[in-house]
Amino acid sequence: MKQIIKLKVNGVEEEKAVHTHQTLLEVLRGEHKLFGAREGCGIGMCGACTVLIDGKPMSSCILLAALAEGKEIVTIEGLSEPGKLHPIQQAFVDHNAFQCSYCTPGFILSTKALLAENPSPTAEQIRHYLAGNLCRCGSYYKIQDAVLDAAARLRAEGANPTRTA
Amino acid sequence: MEMSAVGQSHSMLDAQERVSGRINYVLNVEQPGMLVGKILRSPFPHARIVAVDVERAERLAGVGAVLTRRDFGPTSGYSGRYGRIFRDQSVVAFDKVRFVGDPVAAVAAVNEDVAEEALSLISVDYEELPAVFDEEEALKPGAPLVHDPRPQQQPAFSKLIQDLPPGTNVCSHFKLRRGDIESGFRESDFVFEDIFRSPAAQHVPLEPHVTVAQFVQGKLTLWTSTQMPHAVRSQMAELFNLPQSRVRVIVETLGGGFGSKGSLRLEPITAFLALKSNRPVKIVLRREEEFVTVCKHPATIRIKTGVMKDGTLVARQVTANFNTGAYSDIGPVVARNGGSAMSGPYKIPHVRIDSFAVWSNVVPAGALRGFGVPQAVWAYESQMDKIAEQLDLDPVEFRRKNLLHDGDLFATGEKLADMHFDELLERAAASVNWSPSDARWLNPDNSQSKQSPLRRGKGLALVIKATITPSTSSAAVKINEDGSLNVLTSSVELGQGAKTVLAQIAASAMQVPLACVSVSDPDTDLTPYDQQTSSSRTTYSMGGAISKAAIDLKRQLCEYAAELLEVSLNDLILEEGRVMVRGSPSRSISYGEVALRSNQGNLIGRGAFSTRGGLDLETGQGIGSVHWHQGAIGCEVEVDVETGKIKVLQLTPVVFAGRVVNPRLCELQLDGCAIFGLGQALFEEMTYDDHGQLVNANLGDYNVPSFEDIPWKVNSCALEHAESEELHGIGETLLPPVMAAVGGALYNATGVRLCELPLTAEKVLLALRNGRLRDQDAH
Numbered sequence: 001m002k003q004i005i006k007l008k009v010n011g012v013e014e015e016k017a018v019h020t021h022q023t024l025l026e027v028l029r030g031e032h033k034l035f036g037a038r039e040g041c042g043i044g045m046c047g048a049c050t051v052l053i054d055g056k057p058m059s060s061c062i063l064l065a066a067l068a069e070g071k072e073i074v075t076i077e078g079l080s081e082p083g084k085l086h087p088i089q090q091a092f093v094d095h096n097a098f099q100c101s102y103c104t105p106g107f108i109l110s111t112k113a114l115l116a117e118n119p120s121p122t123a124e125q126i127r128h129y130l131a132g133n134l135c136r137c138g139s140y141y142k143i144q145d146a147v148l149d150a151a152a153r154l155r156a157e158g159a160n161p162t163r164t165a
Numbered sequence: 166m167e168m169s170a171v172g173q174s175h176s177m178l179d180a181q182e183r184v185s186g187r188i189n190y191v192l193n194v195e196q197p198g199m200l201v202g203k204i205l206r207s208p209f210p211h212a213r214i215v216a217v218d219v220e221r222a223e224r225l226a227g228v229g230a231v232l233t234r235r236d237f238g239p240t241s242g243y244s245g246r247y248g249r250i251f252r253d254q255s256v257v258a259f260d261k262v263r264f265v266g267d268p269v270a271a272v273a274a275v276n277e278d279v280a281e282e283a284l285s286l287i288s289v290d291y292e293e294l295p296a297v298f299d300e301e302e303a304l305k306p307g308a309p310l311v312h313d314p315r316p317q318q319q320p321a322f323s324k325l326i327q328d329l330p331p332g333t334n335v336c337s338h339f340k341l342r343r344g345d346i347e348s349g350f351r352e353s354d355f356v357f358e359d360i361f362r363s364p365a366a367q368h369v370p371l372e373p374h375v376t377v378a379q380f381v382q383g384k385l386t387l388w389t390s391t392q393m394p395h396a397v398r399s400q401m402a403e404l405f406n407l408p409q410s411r412v413r414v415i416v417e418t419l420g421g422g423f424g425s426k427g428s429l430r431l432e433p434i435t436a437f438l439a440l441k442s443n444r445p446v447k448i449v450l451r452r453e454e455e456f457v458t459v460c461k462h463p464a465t466i467r468i469k470t471g472v473m474k475d476g477t478l479v480a481r482q483v484t485a486n487f488n489t490g491a492y493s494d495i496g497p498v499v500a501r502n503g504g505s506a507m508s509g510p511y512k513i514p515h516v517r518i519d520s521f522a523v524w525s526n527v528v529p530a531g532a533l534r535g536f537g538v539p540q541a542v543w544a545y546e547s548q549m550d551k552i553a554e555q556l557d558l559d560p561v562e563f564r565r566k567n568l569l570h571d572g573d574l575f576a577t578g579e580k581l582a583d584m585h586f587d588e589l590l591e592r593a594a595a596s597v598n599w600s601p602s603d604a605r606w607l608n609p610d611n612s613q614s615k616q617s618p619l620r621r622g623k624g625l626a627l628v629i630k631a632t633i634t635p636s637t638s639s640a641a642v643k644i645n646e647d648g649s650l651n652v653l654t655s656s657v658e659l660g661q662g663a664k665t666v667l668a669q670i671a672a673s674a675m676q677v678p679l680a681c682v683s684v685s686d687p688d689t690d691l692t693p694y695d696q697q698t699s700s701s702r703t704t705y706s707m708g709g710a711i712s713k714a715a716i717d718l719k720r721q722l723c724e725y726a727a728e729l730l731e732v733s734l735n736d737l738i739l740e741e742g743r744v745m746v747r748g749s750p751s752r753s754i755s756y757g758e759v760a761l762r763s764n765q766g767n768l769i770g771r772g773a774f775s776t777r778g779g780l781d782l783e784t785g786q787g788i789g790s791v792h793w794h795q796g797a798i799g800c801e802v803e804v805d806v807e808t809g810k811i812k813v814l815q816l817t818p819v820v821f822a823g824r825v826v827n828p829r830l831c832e833l834q835l836d837g838c839a840i841f842g843l844g845q846a847l848f849e850e851m852t853y854d855d856h857g858q859l860v861n862a863n864l865g866d867y868n869v870p871s872f873e874d875i876p877w878k879v880n881s882c883a884l885e886h887a888e889s890e891e892l893h894g895i896g897e898t899l900l901p902p903v904m905a906a907v908g909g910a911l912y913n914a915t916g917v918r919l920c921e922l923p924l925t926a927e928k929v930l931l932a933l934r935n936g937r938l939r940d941q942d943a944h
Contacts, residue, residue, distance in 0.1 A: 019278070034186070035186065035187075035189075035190075035192075035193045036185070036186020036187070037186075038190075038192065038371070038372070038420070039373075040371040040372075040452070040864070041452045041863065041864035041865075042451060042452050042863075043452075043863055043864065043865055045863075045864040045865050046371060046864050048371050075186070076184075076185060076186035077185065077186055077187075079185075080185055085181065085184065085185065089184040089185060090184075092180075092184045093176055093180040093181060093184055094176065095176075096174075096176040096177060096180060096829050096830065096833065098177075098183055098184075098660075099421075099660035099661065099662070099833055099834070099837060100370070100371070100372070100418075100419065100420045100421040100659060100660025101183035101184070101188060101420075101660065102190065102370075102371040102372045102420030102421060102660075103371055104183055104184055104186075105184075105186045108184060126872075127872040127873055128872075128873065130872050131871045131872045131873045132871075133871075133872075134371070134864070134869060134871055136369050136370060136371050136421050136423075136841075136869060137421060137660050137833070137837045138833075138836050138837035138838075138839070138840030138841055138870070138875075139833055139836065139837065140836070140840065140872055140875055141836055141878075141879060142829075142833060142836075143872075144872075
């Protein structure tokens, strides 16, 4: 059975007809054609499908689409403006903090949530917060460097907000 | 303008796409009118198929095709049988199923829900057969036969794999005979015998296997997650009775592979669904299906080593049984590769190795990062530690005494060059500040505080590994009228950074800026032949092909430039994207202009790089590898003796790399090897129940290393050698020694010696408890 729901994805609200049992990940990939969220395990263990729901990182593979109605959904595609990467993305590029990069959008979105909660995390806090995102290629050390660097960049921007315009 | 791209830590050329979620994985491929494919799998480990009834499934609205054994056989014109070495696999099960998860039927339908419903409407009658799961049980007389009659062998492998008699589960037998094993053991002061076991483990590439298949006017196009586009093309052409030109294999970026995306996987089943439904079909495996598609070989290795009192190795005999599961896949080559590595990086005059691939009723095993060598190193390096203890020797000194050097012969009889084990061992030992008293047996009054439950220990291990030999890569380098370069290659980008590294090699060879170079994705209609993206061979082998193509292209540039500049060929030099007249720099012409004015449209250089070698079937003597990958790991662990949990404090992987093309990407792969190995050392194991049913086929029950499992620091190090211009692949070398290094450190910390991976807290705790009980008995 399908129902019409209103989903606000990356700032744009649209009506979508979805099955009641469809996950948010299925709708994002199938209806919105946003391929940055990816299934890795299907049970909320690997973090490859992470999106931000009202700013909190959630596994979109185990969240029913209908339950995301009325919430702000941000995917990796909504993070950057055209032609300009978000500072977290830029830090991941500069450190080459990935290999196959299938997990990268999930890591970046979790990082965004982490830095919103804690702008100056220690390495231990980064490891703990990002433990729900798996990188099978084992790029963890470069990811840690990128997150520390991104935090510093965001703090610098915060101190000098005109630069983010 | 920066001209020497080689040696620079460039970020991946497609890094921006990768961090913005826009990179195109095979997973993203969609075609108009595409159906969704789903596979019905066997619930039994071994059963005869009595009947398959698909009538209700076929009648379901929205179903485009149902594929069963009826679609194959003489009347259909399709044999449906395939396999790289033995044709022991079929598109769907024909007469019987051989493991829990074996594909029995498949459907293509308008969406996932309809496809699932159609699967539920297929009824299959099975007659259960006795099954065998363990490699040693499978070899016993009277064990149920997994394949009977013995499957046909592909002719291409007749020089690689011996023909064996029918009536057993032995799939292949690799033999290595060097010296005289009997007299070797007679000469030895001591002979040690041990058994080491490794379990099945998963690759867990985060992107699952994906295939999209489409027939247009009798031509099959496949977008598929494969590390071997050309091997997929040739096997699919054979399955569909098509010329290879009418099978096109396109490979977008992969979200990891680690060997799992090697042989045919989903391609046959998806393509037959596409043929039958006359629609494009896509199959994406669910994670639980990944677990029953391919895995690391479980292995039981019996290793017997003869040694003199002073620690000189004299003789080694090994019987290795690699459990290749229900289908052979590339198992015989894994057993050969693991088998031929059993003497390790040590001089041993008398060696006798028998390495078997064995069929059984579990998930088929195939290539996994390391290709048989992880199982081998776990056995031989663990035994090296045990022998050192028995002889009361420092394990570092004991290893050093026996290391291979330039000019020594390997167990295969080939003369070795460019050996660096002295330095590798030195580095690994130094990384943990090794001193002889770190060996538990050389430090009887172990000074560790007994107040705390935490015990520390150090360990190290060495590895020598072949790269597939012989092998062939070819490439084309095309120069455009603006002087930019297209590199045409069938190397697959699976996260190792192949496209970036190959672009660096091309930019360096052609003396152009990296930004001018674009590297293709594989497309068998357009890109030249490459054997495979595996065996750590891309940088070396495809890099070699690109370098040769660049030489060809530069020759063409000079020939046309000589005409245009009216000078002799010998007067020309190539620099910074221009052809110049030697001695008069004002007379020059850009590459682009040469291309434009050559009246050729563009200029294309081509190059092929191939290596020769091979081992004798009876003796295992010959050329095992064009060059040898060499590495060492040093590690320190902290073990909680109250919980048994091992915490790895630091890992130092050191590899010999010859010359590094991109230090940062190299470091990422070395870190990756160490962490991948750590998972297999500490907790990765596919667990079966007594009925051959996998019980942990998901990422909740099967854990892979997360941020909280890794050491505080991994100090990856690639040794370069000023005299060595050769590039060595580094994608696998440092995985195999991790397990033995951790195992050795566990022993030095606690006195617990485990011979079966993984080194779980439960096993450690049980061994500690048993040890305490023994101590009490002794008092």
